[in-house]
Amino acid sequence: MKVAVIGGGITGLTAARHLIEKSRSEDVPCDIVLYEKDSRLGGKIRTYREQGLVVEGGPDSMLARKPAGVQLLRDLGMETDIVYMNPEASQTFIVRNGKLHPMPQGTFVGIPAEVEKFLTSSLLSGTGKLRALADVWLPASPIQQDVSLGAFLRSRLGDEWVDYLGEPLLAGIYAGRIDQLSLFATWRQLYDLAVQSRSLIIGAMASRKRQQTNRSGLSGRSAFVTVRTGLESVIERLRDDIAQAVSIRLGTQVVAMRRTENGYEVRSTGDNGSSASETFDGVVLTTPVAAAKPLLRQLDIVSDEFDVPYASTATIILAYRKQDVAVDLSHASGFLVPRSEGMAMTASTWMSSKWPHTTPSNMVVLRCYVGRAGQEEYLQLDDEAMVKQVSREVESIVGIQAEPVWHKVTRWSHAMPNYLVGHGDHLQRLHAAIQSQAPALAVAGAGYEGLGLPDCIVQGQRAADEVFTALFRR
Numbered sequence: 001m002k003v004a005v006i007g008g009g010i011t012g013l014t015a016a017r018h019l020i021e022k023s024r025s026e027d028v029p030c031d032i033v034l035y036e037k038d039s040r041l042g043g044k045i046r047t048y049r050e051q052g053l054v055v056e057g058g059p060d061s062m063l064a065r066k067p068a069g070v071q072l073l074r075d076l077g078m079e080t081d082i083v084y085m086n087p088e089a090s091q092t093f094i095v096r097n098g099k100l101h102p103m104p105q106g107t108f109v110g111i112p113a114e115v116e117k118f119l120t121s122s123l124l125s126g127t128g129k130l131r132a133l134a135d136v137w138l139p140a141s142p143i144q145q146d147v148s149l150g151a152f153l154r155s156r157l158g159d160e161w162v163d164y165l166g167e168p169l170l171a172g173i174y175a176g177r178i179d180q181l182s183l184f185a186t187w188r189q190l191y192d193l194a195v196q197s198r199s200l201i202i203g204a205m206a207s208r209k210r211q212q213t214n215r216s217g218l219s220g221r222s223a224f225v226t227v228r229t230g231l232e233s234v235i236e237r238l239r240d241d242i243a244q245a246v247s248i249r250l251g252t253q254v255v256a257m258r259r260t261e262n263g264y265e266v267r268s269t270g271d272n273g274s275s276a277s278e279t280f281d282g283v284v285l286t287t288p289v290a291a292a293k294p295l296l297r298q299l300d301i302v303s304d305e306f307d308v309p310y311a312s313t314a315t316i317i318l319a320y321r322k323q324d325v326a327v328d329l330s331h332a333s334g335f336l337v338p339r340s341e342g343m344a345m346t347a348s349t350w351m352s353s354k355w356p357h358t359t360p361s362n363m364v365v366l367r368c369y370v371g372r373a374g375q376e377e378y379l380q381l382d383d384e385a386m387v388k389q390v391s392r393e394v395e396s397i398v399g400i401q402a403e404p405v406w407h408k409v410t411r412w413s414h415a416m417p418n419y420l421v422g423h424g425d426h427l428q429r430l431h432a433a434i435q436s437q438a439p440a441l442a443v444a445g446a447g448y449e450g451l452g453l454p455d456c457i458v459q460g461q462r463a464a465d466e467v468f469t470a471l472f473r474r
């Protein structure tokens, strides 16, 4: 059999690796061609190793509680390279009126699970806190179908909680707008919590208790993990792992697809202007949704209702000399900036505190984020102006007056998928259309069922499974 994998990010690479595994375990030869339009593999994963730093331009870590990520590292023989987030740097701040306020203690993703601690928080006004606590007495939410994450949370915990805690924490993951994101496709567990316990706060109290009893085996281990030599070394290892069995076509964009009698014709153009056509039995399509849709349309899979806008962002890494930084950042991982603060920055991660292995001991490194859905205007700034703007904001929020001695701006155009209300239903219809019209074809990646690295890995493996099984049964 012969399979095309379109896209060379983490999803496509794990799909290719999984196809090889299946072909070996079932003893069925499988030719694999991987197309990547960029001149490098890795997609959103990009590590800079400069000035003694090992810092990320894209994702900096992954959730340990989603096992696919850590499992992949083990499968690639990288277990000894795994680094856990510094447990000392667990405090997160949220900016209000230009000042840092600690995230309230004793919450479950911001939802109060310890009422007394929540009441002492300086982040919300007295009225805001009381309104949030009213969730305990409110009747069950009468939700039958998908609504926005914001509508659901506003009804239970009030606007102030949503604007200063809920949106930065829960919509921030998508660089999205809380009033547009789908409740079911983003934080369904919060809906489930409210169904089980009627109140989110009562549900948060119960899950916190469960967490505390289950945690015994994980003591001291943080929620996030990364790789000592940078996440790009996972890409390098994956590439080496599959290189023998996969033809990797860099700088090659798939521009058209057509059904043939038994499979697919894939047409591509190269950076040098060349064009080529090749036929395959199966296809794993892992590009962003905007690149996948025109190809699907050529196969008569119309998915106009399946709309996944991608927000544009940038990360700005600022490195300071430690001797120039008068504030102690060592106990915190960083801060989030609510939309209403009107700043360029949406958040900042204190890399040298959260991930000490990334930074020489004589430096302090902050990674700042700019841009989210509906707030993309600061991305127009050129690198120099962006660094200036962001370091000015760092000065006023954090109190670092020094000039950064090194910086790196990484721009991510249309990079963060936002799952809108109805995402799940539209996705189901897309899968049904693919199943009936396009046998041995599967879609996977951040635009569909989770944008973190573990979810991309799971989707890549599942898509490879589906395509392999469809062809194996023939």
Ligand SMILES: Cc1c2[nH]c(c1CCC(=O)O)Cc1[nH]c(c(CCC(=O)O)c1C)Cc1[nH]c(c(CCC(=O)O)c1C)Cc1[nH]c(c(C)c1CCC(=O)O)C2
Residues within 6 Å of the ligand: 062, 063, 066, 092, 109, 169, 170, 172, 173, 174, 175, 223, 313, 314, 333, 334, 335, 336, 346, 347, 348, 349, 350, 354, 369, 370, 371, 372, 416, 450, 451, 452, 453, 454, 455
């Ligand atoms: C406090 C904070 C968060 N996230 C962040 C902070 C800032 C300070 C710091 O670095 O400590 C930083 C962050 N993390 C993410 C973004 C958006 C990226 C961008 O704007 O370019 C930003 C700005 C992506 C993310 N951040 C996260 C994901 C999802 C990971 C996954 O689902 O696999 C992404 C894409 C994870 C995350 N991140 C956060 C929560 C509550 C969660 C979910 C945890 C859980 O589900 O148990 C909060």
